[in-house]
Amino acid sequence: xxxxxxxxxxxRVPGAAAxxxxxxxxxxxxxxxxxxxxxxxAERLAGxxxxxxxxxxxxxxxxxxxxxxxxxxxxxxxxxxxxxPALAGLATGLPLSARLADTSLAVLAGGTPVAAVSSASxxxxxxxxxxxxxTVVGAVAxxxxxxxxxLWAIAADSLAxxxxxxxxxxxxxxxxxxxxxxxxxxxxxxxxxxxxxxxxGVRFTRRVSCCLLYRLPPEPLCTSCPRRPPAERRVLLExxxxxxx
Numbered sequence: 001x002x003x004x005x006x007x008x009x010x011x012r013v014p015g016a017a018a019x020x021x022x023x024x025x026x027x028x029x030x031x032x033x034x035x036x037x038x039x040x041x042a043e044r045l046a047g048x049x050x051x052x053x054x055x056x057x058x059x060x061x062x063x064x065x066x067x068x069x070x071x072x073x074x075x076x077x078x079x080x081x082x083x084x085p086a087l088a089g090l091a092t093g094l095p096l097s098a099r100l101a102d103t104s105l106a107v108l109a110g111g112t113p114v115a116a117v118s119s120a121s122x123x124x125x126x127x128x129x130x131x132x133x134x135t136v137v138g139a140v141a142x143x144x145x146x147x148x149x150x151l152w153a154i155a156a157d158s159l160a161x162x163x164x165x166x167x168x169x170x171x172x173x174x175x176x177x178x179x180x181x182x183x184x185x186x187x188x189x190x191x192x193x194x195x196x197x198x199x200x201g202v203r204f205t206r207r208v209s210c211c212l213l214y215r216l217p218p219e220p221l222c223t224s225c226p227r228r229p230p231a232e233r234r235v236l237l238e239x240x241x242x243x244x245x
Contacts, residue, residue, distance in 0.1 A: 005096060006085055006118050012092045014169050019162075020084045020115040023106030027114055032082065032103035035136045041143035044111050045070040051110070052216050069215045071144020075137075075151055076211035078113050079158040081105065082136070085118040086125060087162045090183070091176045095122025098129045100136070126186030133191065152190045153209035159184065160194030160205040173203050199234065202241035 010016035023029065034040045048070050085103065089096030097103070097120035106115035122128075133155050141148045160180050167176030180194040195206040207226050 005094065005121060006089075009085070009088050009092050009094045009096060012094070012170075013088055013166060016088075016169075019088070019165055019169060020081050021088055023115040023117060027106035027108055029104040029106055029117070032100045032105050032116065034105070035078070035082070035100065036139045038139045038142040041071075041074075041139055045074055045143060047110055048074055066215070067144045068146040069212045071140055071146050072150065072154065072210075072212040073216065074144075075140050076154050076158070076209075076213070078140075079136075079155050080162055081113040081116050082132070083129075083155075083158055083162050084166075085116050086122065086129065087159065088166050089118070089122055090125060090179055091163065091166045091170065091172075095125065096120070097122050098125055098132050100132050126183060126188075129183075130187045130191075133187070149190055150209060153192055154211065156184060156192040156194050157205055157207045157209045159191075160196065160207075163194075164196070164203060164205055167203075177203060200241035202244055204240075 006021065010021040013019060013021060016022050017024070045067060082103070082105070083098070085096045086098035096118040098118070099120070102118055102120035104117045104119065105113045106117065107113050133152070137148050137151045137155065140146070140151055160177070163176050163180050164173065167173040170176060177196055180196075184191050184193045192208045195208065196203050197206040198204075210226060
């Protein structure tokens with residue numbers, strides 16, 4: 001089976017390109033196994049630090065030089081890209097492999113992953129995700145000098161966010177988000193079980209992690225950030241729900 005299998009999945013998901021199921025023409029494909037290389041990841045973190053350091057807006061130099069912050073911000077984005085094909089396959093009933101050896105990353109000129117392509121049919125999805133996440137989290141933790149457990153929490157939120165986005169695209173939010181909990185349980189610890197919250201009739205991920213993006217000013221706290229007081233987060237989510245209707 002080739003990337004044509006993912007094309008079948010993408011054909012069933014409205015807005016597939018925006019979700020990262022179709023690589024942009026300007027991107028180059030790399031084997032996803034590069035994610036297991038701490039040196040390659042360290043180069044991506046250095047590039048991220050340079051990008052923020054040269055920004056003419058106010059930036060906390062300590063944060064830009066903090067490998068833990070850079071690794072967390074980078075993994076929050078990369079994990080979403082990496083998980084998308086397998087989760088879209090699960091949601092559409094056309095299973096795709098989550099193995100690194102079966103996956104390619106579409107990266108921009110600066111090395112930022114923007115899409116992923118699975119080239120094989122799915123099998124034991126939970127087992128494949130367990131192996132993939134264990135390997136990549138270890139590499140990111142080594143490159144960023146960060147504990148693995150917070151990175152597993154970010155992976156749980158990425159899983160939840162991706163299924164929510166796919167569910168919205170398919171118009172089947174309840175069905176698709178219901179897949180998150182059983183899948184995470186099957187993957188097992190240390191992956192937390194994803195959570196959702198319904199606010200004003202709209203479903204959001206109830207995050208268990210912080211991406212630390214706020215440590216790189218002028219980025220604010222995310223609307224759903226667990227660091228926000230619950231009442232404040234609720235008001236912001238209600239405002240977001242209103243604008244989404």
